[in-house]
Amino acid sequence: MLLNDPITLLLIITPFGLLTALMLCLSGIGLSERHTALWWWLGGDLLLAAYRIIDLLQPDVATGAYAWLGVLAPMPAFLLNTSLLLAAIGGHTLALLHLAGRAGSRTAQAALLLGMPMTYALGASMLIHSSYLLPWFFLICLITIGIQCRLALSLTARYRGAWGLAVGQLALLAFHAWNVISLLLSPPPPLAFDIPDMFTLPELAMDFMVSFLFTLCFGLMLQEQVRLEILRLSVTDFLTGALNRAGATTAILRKEAQRYPLAIALIDLDNFKRINDQHGHGAGDTGLKLFASTVTQLKRRTDLFSRWGGEEFLLVMPGTTTREARVLLDRLREALEVESMQLPFTLRFSAGLAQTERLHGQQDFERLLRSVDQALYRAKLQRDRVEEAELADT
Secondary structure (H helix, E strand, C coil): CHHHCHHHHHHHHHHHHHHHHHHHHHHCCCCCCCCHHHHHHHHHHHHHHHHHHHHHHCCCCCCHHHHHHCCCCHHHHHHHHHHHHHHHHHHHHHHHHHHHCCCCCHHHHHHHHHHHHHHHHHHHHHHCCCCCHHHHHHHHHHHHHHHHHHHHHHHCCCCCHHHHHHHHHHHHHHHHHHHHHHHHHCCCCCCCCCCCCCCCHHHHHHHHHHHHHHHHHHHHHHHHHHHHHHHHHHCECCCCCCECHHHHHHHHCCHHHCCCCEEEEEEEECCHHHHHHHHCHHHHHHHHHHHHHHHHHHCCCCCEEEEEECCEEEEEECCCCHHHHHHHHHHHHHHHHHHHHHCCCCCCEEEEEEEECCCCCHHHHHHHHHHHHHHHHHHHHHCCCEEECCCCCC
């Protein structure tokens, strides 16, 4: 039968593998040095290919000039085959964890990759001659795919490609759950292992179709990661990590960012030119980064923080009065006194502060900015102080 010809089977497997690898490598263009997720997914695909090739290494599968391939008896071939499938699922799960930025330590990664295959192999070695070998295999598959499915569902909030992956995994979960239940209710006879256990053409087609579709979804997720990274860089200040002026303006004018009263502070670092002249621009950059990191630690998640230009920063605090904003600025001043101990200078700032009960469009925002800028001008006359906007500023 043509299906039992190893060369034919390899010719079926190889194009899928090459196409998958090519597609993933193309998806990785633009990821710079962050290829870890890509390599883990490719590793999982290689394990999936090995999972089916193992069947070709049983005696009497290959004949004639290829008889030397039969180096594995049916029993060890079955155990190795099924263990490789679980390891492949673990490799793909690690790829998703790296994509999500939650890979953890190397020990945790090794446990995720090898834990399930080793647990399965240990149990299978004890159940090898019983009716519960197949239910045990499907149960471990159910747990392993369940872990991956939960992770894929958590990624749907960020990547649309994760939806295809999650839907496919939910279908696999239903398939394996049905197998576990049916095999437990009606246990099959123990596997004899007297003849090679070969996959059928429909099984081969399903395996590689599922693998290809999952890889396609993962490639889409890689592309979305690149797009999100480009978007992040376009609205972020490279030096400080805060929003840039364009990114902050867009974010402030969104309705969800406008909870009233809304307080806005324009902050300017005092004597910054003197710092650059006396200590060099490198020290000045260090001061800017230290200031930005200190604000980021103190501000709330809903507050918007932006580098407005040079040594000027904008802090927008939804649902905050000027009185409450002053408390935050006082805490910032105290924190900078402590953080500046690692610098050859002390970071101090002046700030203009204002509060509004409405912000309907670009004109309102620009009017508010002008009043805050006037308040900052008065604060800079004496330095190291906060001035609130007055009616005349508006």
